[in-house]
Amino acid sequence: MRRGDDALATVALVSRLCTEGLRPLKASEFWKLTANLNAGPSCLLGTSAGDLAADNELSVEVAERVAGLIGRATALAFELERLQHSGIGALTPFDEHYPRRWTERLGPKAPPLLYAAGATELLDSSGLGVVGSRDVSPTGAEVAIEAAKCAASRGIPLVSGGARGVDQLAMNAALDSGGAVVGVLADSLSRKLRNADVRAAIHDGRAVMCAPYGPDAGFSAGNAMGRNKLIYAQSAITFVVASDKDKGGTWSGATETLDNQFGRVAVWRGPGEGPGNAGLERRGAVPVTEIEQLELLLDSDEFDPNIGAPSLAGSMEQGTLFGAALS
Template sequence: MMPALSPNTQAILLLTAPLIAGRGTSTPDLLTPGEYKRLARHLRTIQSQPADLISPDAGELLRACQPVIDQSRLQRLLGRGFLLSQVIERWGTRAIWVVSRADAGYPRRLKGRLREDAPAVLYGCGQISLLDTGGLAVVGSRHVDDALINYTTSVGHLAARAGRMLISGGAKGIDLAAMRGALEAGGKVCGVLADNLEKASLNREHRNLLIEGQLTLISPYDPSVGFNVGHAMQRNKLIYALADASLVVSSDVDKGGTWAGAIEQLQKLRFVPVYVRSTGEESAGLDALRKKGALAWPNPEDTESFEAVFSSTSAESSIFTNDELFESQLAAPKSPEPAAASQDGPAVTAASEDEEEQQEILEEKPLVTPTVPAAPGMEATPADALFAAVRESIQRLLTTPKKDAEVAAALEVLTPQARAWLQRLVDEGVLEKQKKPPGYIIKRKRLFE
């Protein structure tokens, strides 16, 4: 049985989801992602959360939201409670779960990397915990020959043997070949679907894999929605955001979802390294991606060489290639703020509060690169610059004791990297490492100097 939806998630569904309960269901004037983003910011500004909009005394709050979204429109959307109860029952019978950005169970990778552009609501079937384990994203064209299908299937086999989850889009062609290859070899797979999650969850071939925890299917779109080109294009960023590295097996030039997703990753998002197939028949699309910064896939043949792909790039793919996260740390506030509700719901941890505050500052103020002190006669190294960018964020995290792994998770870097930074701050006298409770904590006399 699907767990009960939180009040925040219910409100967000009422505002943004079509709530398709069957044929003929009419869709009202739903809030677009951009409109919901503005509403969520406004709610946070006035110390409220989405759940407050469906409380018995929400009238005054709805009037307070009039400058952002028309009050009558909000009332129409929020008045769909009966329809929501119908679709919740329908989803439950199909073992489909729903989480919103306001929920603690929302995938950290999506919220940490996409931030306000992470889907307000995420639907899924299978183990949600798989979504934060990382892995290899494999994407490519729908219409390919058998040679490329076989090649992609072998990549899926190797990912499974190496214990790496495979992430793809579930479309015919390259996507399905990669996913089936990993599943055949006993690996774990995440399919990010653009349509028909409900149909996929009921597929007999998928059912046991979902139950056994080998397969997780997710979608940012209503489980019953049909195919839409725009949806297929938009879900690409989720595939990359869930991964540690990516491989483009085939692509057209200057057209198609595979090309658009890879270009967005190379030129804008930069969450993970983008590799392109480097053997077999030549491809004008892959050659063009190489010219724009994609890397040649090193063609690993065993698990050891496959793991080397990740070990050589994982540090960069976790935080330093994510421009938005890196820049938000450069602009991080220098003094602690009082606890406040997060953009989608109440604050849960100091780290989640920091993320929202940093995002607001990123949008409102120009970025200033901090000065990095260097030894006399020596220039500051790139490592010094990176350390200077994250040190204040680390200090803000450590007002309560945290272990190195917890700091690494909050910053989305490898634990050894976090441990090195922590030790450097200990050596400087900024932090101390205590035994009870175990963890690093800031020295009070140096708090936010």
């Protein structure tokens, strides 16, 4: 993959690699800054803090921060090359296969940088998301497995988070059924790639593992919360198998998506469901009592995968999405 200047500038602005005491931009800060540039972020390369402040209406403090981040572009290029040799690439909105649904559905909450390994072309397709509790019951586990088989039979990727429980059961079942998987991780991507089954699926072109955090970043509850919305945005539908009520990552991810319309949510209402499933239905998730209903929902206009939030790219062209200047 040939890295363009806009992509490299994006990595320099937001990556936590080679920070050397610098504070990378958060996603919202990145989108706010780039929405007010006259060109792509590559226009910042080689520009002094004084010129950045004058040309882009930035405060001196912000301009110095941006200049410091941009100044590490060369060091980052070498680090990205090292990662590439280990099978991990970096995707930005200026790269092929960056998930367009993320910018369309999430707007300024979309991560500007994604580390990925495997068949990144799978990120071009919407899939069936399957999520749920780590401590799912045996009956709920069977529901997750049948949902994964549904995705495989339709030839669409199974999208999940790679965690123990529903995530891992569904991903394994999709691969066992000859399907493909998209794993959006909240844990170390590098460590995930040490798994022999994951490496085999990647070698066969049937899996991509990705994370919006550094390749070696460990699991944290905050990372999981930030990751959850990406699963929903990537999926035509996300099917919640089992959720706790009013707590836990599954509940938080589903309610955040329902409240903000990041994606479409269906919820299992049958044997093996979790204590929070009824609450998710009341909040707007579509109830599913038979796995066959998932196929009907995937075919339904109501679940058109192209329906989402207003396009971030279009808003950036109008220059009105985030206001005047980064502060």
